[in-house]
Amino acid sequence: MLSRSKALSIVGGVLFLAGCSSAENDDAKGRATPSASSEPLRAGFYRVVQTGDVDHQDARCIEAADVAAGRFAVPGTVEDGWTIDTNRMSGGTIEVAARHPSGSRLNIDGTFERESFDVEGVMEMKLNGETHVIRTRQVGAFASPTCPAEAA
Numbered sequence: 001m002l003s004r005s006k007a008l009s010i011v012g013g014v015l016f017l018a019g020c021s022s023a024e025n026d027d028a029k030g031r032a033t034p035s036a037s038s039e040p041l042r043a044g045f046y047r048v049v050q051t052g053d054v055d056h057q058d059a060r061c062i063e064a065a066d067v068a069a070g071r072f073a074v075p076g077t078v079e080d081g082w083t084i085d086t087n088r089m090s091g092g093t094i095e096v097a098a099r100h101p102s103g104s105r106l107n108i109d110g111t112f113e114r115e116s117f118d119v120e121g122v123m124e125m126k127l128n129g130e131t132h133v134i135r136t137r138q139v140g141a142f143a144s145p146t147c148p149a150e151a152a
Helices: 064-069
Strands: 008-011 014-017 044-052 056-062 083-090 093-099 105-113 116-127 130-144
């Protein structure tokens, strides 16, 4: 089994080194609640709370151009080597699928309303022949229409 410092986590579409569990122990503490919004997500600065296999608090800037393009995972927020195959944010739903040459896979599914989003992330990765699964839930809440320079 991996130590908690050796696996990837998902925070607001960003992949980074954090923690993991074995496939036998994977279960997020919460599940995204289905909801639909006819309005697009509001562009701006969001506070994000992640629970599940890796608890974390973060902030994220969502640009108007990305909202207009219907993108949740934005260029520059995914670590090198990952290929984003699906990246949709429209009609109140969010869907992201990505893969890594190592065979790792990432899926993010959830919902959004005008000033919030609620997504579940599942990453599967093989390490030393063993499959590890990381499950997270992220809830983002609108904080400001402008993004601090360090969050952009």
